[in-house]
Amino acid sequence: MQIEGSCHCAAVRFTVESHEPVPFMRCYCSICRKTAGTGGFAINLGAVHATLRVQGREHLSVYRARLDDGRESTGERHFCKRCGTALWLWDPTWPDLVHPHAGAIDTALPQPPSVTHMMLGSKPAWVASHIRPGDVSCDAYPDESLADWHLRNGQSF
Ligand SMILES: [Zn+2]
Protein backbone atom coordinates (compact mmCIF):
# COMPACT_ATOMS: atom_id res chain seq x y z
CA MET A 1 0.00 0.00 0.00
CA GLN A 2 1.11 3.57 -0.52
CA ILE A 3 1.63 5.46 2.71
CA GLU A 4 2.02 9.20 3.22
CA GLY A 5 3.99 10.89 5.95
CA SER A 6 5.11 14.30 7.09
CA CYS A 7 6.99 16.07 9.83
CA HIS A 8 5.12 18.11 12.39
CA CYS A 9 5.82 21.51 10.77
CA ALA A 10 4.91 20.04 7.34
CA ALA A 11 8.09 21.33 5.67
CA VAL A 12 8.85 17.70 4.70
CA ARG A 13 6.23 15.42 3.14
CA PHE A 14 6.77 12.00 1.63
CA THR A 15 5.06 9.05 0.03
CA VAL A 16 6.39 5.51 -0.22
CA GLU A 17 5.16 2.04 -1.18
CA SER A 18 5.06 -0.24 1.86
CA HIS A 19 4.58 -4.02 2.01
CA GLU A 20 5.27 -3.99 5.78
CA PRO A 21 2.99 -1.20 7.09
CA VAL A 22 1.73 -2.96 10.26
CA PRO A 23 3.24 -1.11 13.24
CA PHE A 24 4.10 -4.21 15.29
CA MET A 25 7.83 -3.78 16.00
CA ARG A 26 8.73 -1.78 19.08
CA CYS A 27 12.41 -0.99 19.46
CA TYR A 28 13.53 0.05 22.94
CA CYS A 29 17.18 0.78 22.01
CA SER A 30 18.57 4.07 23.24
CA ILE A 31 18.81 5.54 19.72
CA CYS A 32 15.15 4.89 18.90
CA ARG A 33 14.01 5.86 22.38
CA LYS A 34 15.86 9.18 22.42
CA THR A 35 15.47 10.26 18.79
CA ALA A 36 12.02 8.95 17.96
CA GLY A 37 10.18 7.54 20.94
CA THR A 38 10.21 9.36 24.23
CA GLY A 39 7.54 6.99 25.59
CA GLY A 40 10.17 4.27 25.63
CA PHE A 41 10.28 2.85 22.11
CA ALA A 42 9.99 3.72 18.43
CA ILE A 43 8.15 1.80 15.71
CA ASN A 44 9.73 1.40 12.29
CA LEU A 45 7.85 0.20 9.21
CA GLY A 46 9.27 -1.45 6.10
CA ALA A 47 9.00 0.24 2.69
CA VAL A 48 10.56 0.22 -0.77
CA HIS A 49 13.33 2.80 -0.99
CA ALA A 50 13.07 3.20 -4.78
CA THR A 51 9.48 4.45 -4.36
CA LEU A 52 10.26 7.13 -1.77
CA ARG A 53 9.18 10.58 -3.02
CA VAL A 54 10.08 13.54 -0.86
CA GLN A 55 8.87 17.14 -0.90
CA GLY A 56 10.94 19.64 1.07
CA ARG A 57 14.16 17.63 0.89
CA GLU A 58 16.12 20.81 1.69
CA HIS A 59 14.67 20.72 5.20
CA LEU A 60 16.06 17.23 5.87
CA SER A 61 19.06 16.46 7.97
CA VAL A 62 20.70 13.12 8.71
CA TYR A 63 21.87 11.79 12.05
CA ARG A 64 24.39 8.96 12.20
CA ALA A 65 24.50 7.55 15.70
CA ARG A 66 27.73 6.78 17.55
CA LEU A 67 27.61 3.14 18.66
CA ASP A 68 28.82 1.71 21.97
CA ASP A 69 32.06 0.52 20.35
CA GLY A 70 32.79 4.05 19.13
CA ARG A 71 32.03 3.44 15.45
CA GLU A 72 29.47 5.49 13.55
CA SER A 73 26.29 3.63 12.62
CA THR A 74 25.82 3.14 8.88
CA GLY A 75 22.11 3.91 9.40
CA GLU A 76 21.08 7.37 8.20
CA ARG A 77 18.30 8.71 10.41
CA HIS A 78 16.47 11.39 8.48
CA PHE A 79 14.73 14.14 10.41
CA CYS A 80 13.31 17.61 9.78
CA LYS A 81 15.81 20.23 10.84
CA ARG A 82 13.03 22.77 11.38
CA CYS A 83 10.85 20.82 13.82
CA GLY A 84 13.00 17.82 14.76
CA THR A 85 10.51 15.12 13.72
CA ALA A 86 12.17 11.74 13.13
CA LEU A 87 11.03 10.61 9.65
CA TRP A 88 12.81 7.50 8.39
CA LEU A 89 15.92 5.37 8.61
CA TRP A 90 17.83 4.34 5.50
CA ASP A 91 20.88 2.10 5.73
CA PRO A 92 23.18 1.61 2.70
CA THR A 93 23.82 -1.94 3.99
CA TRP A 94 20.23 -2.74 2.84
CA PRO A 95 19.76 -0.08 0.15
CA ASP A 96 16.47 -1.44 -1.23
CA LEU A 97 14.65 -0.84 2.07
CA VAL A 98 13.65 2.27 3.96
CA HIS A 99 12.11 2.34 7.43
CA PRO A 100 9.63 5.16 8.04
CA HIS A 101 8.77 5.91 11.66
CA ALA A 102 5.14 5.00 12.31
CA GLY A 103 4.63 8.24 14.21
CA ALA A 104 5.37 10.31 11.09
CA ILE A 105 2.74 8.52 8.96
CA ASP A 106 -0.53 10.27 8.16
CA THR A 107 -2.20 7.33 6.37
CA ALA A 108 -4.38 5.12 8.59
CA LEU A 109 -2.29 2.05 9.46
CA PRO A 110 -3.56 -1.46 10.29
CA GLN A 111 -3.66 -2.37 14.00
CA PRO A 112 -1.14 -5.12 14.83
CA PRO A 113 -2.63 -8.44 16.06
CA SER A 114 0.52 -8.93 18.15
CA VAL A 115 3.62 -6.94 18.97
CA THR A 116 7.34 -7.73 18.80
CA HIS A 117 9.36 -6.07 21.56
CA MET A 118 13.04 -5.79 20.58
CA MET A 119 16.14 -4.49 22.38
CA LEU A 120 14.45 -4.98 25.74
CA GLY A 121 17.97 -5.26 27.13
CA SER A 122 18.27 -1.49 26.60
CA LYS A 123 14.93 -0.62 28.18
CA PRO A 124 15.13 1.55 31.27
CA ALA A 125 13.20 0.30 34.31
CA TRP A 126 10.61 3.07 34.17
CA VAL A 127 9.33 2.00 30.73
CA ALA A 128 6.51 -0.55 31.04
CA SER A 129 6.66 -2.98 28.12
CA HIS A 130 3.01 -4.23 28.29
CA ILE A 131 3.91 -7.64 26.86
CA ARG A 132 0.73 -9.58 26.05
CA PRO A 133 0.19 -13.28 25.29
CA GLY A 134 1.23 -13.89 21.67
CA ASP A 135 3.81 -11.12 21.67
CA VAL A 136 7.47 -11.82 20.90
CA SER A 137 10.08 -10.32 23.23
CA CYS A 138 13.84 -10.20 22.65
CA ASP A 139 16.71 -8.68 24.58
CA ALA A 140 18.36 -7.80 21.25
CA TYR A 141 17.23 -8.44 17.67
CA PRO A 142 14.34 -10.78 16.76
CA ASP A 143 15.01 -13.71 14.40
CA GLU A 144 11.99 -12.74 12.32
CA SER A 145 12.21 -9.98 9.70
CA LEU A 146 9.47 -7.40 9.12
CA ALA A 147 8.51 -9.28 5.96
CA ASP A 148 8.44 -12.70 7.71
CA TRP A 149 6.19 -11.35 10.47
CA HIS A 150 3.71 -10.06 7.87
CA LEU A 151 3.79 -13.43 6.09
CA ARG A 152 3.26 -15.42 9.34
CA ASN A 153 0.36 -13.17 10.35
CA GLY A 154 -1.28 -13.25 6.93
CA GLN A 155 -0.82 -9.52 6.46
CA SER A 156 -0.24 -8.71 2.81
CA PHE A 157 -0.17 -5.19 1.38
ZN1 LIG B 1 9.33 19.84 10.16
Ligand SMILES: [Zn+2]
Ligand atom coordinates in the same frame (compact mmCIF):
# COMPACT_ATOMS: atom_id res chain seq x y z
ZN1 LIG C 1 16.19 0.97 17.92
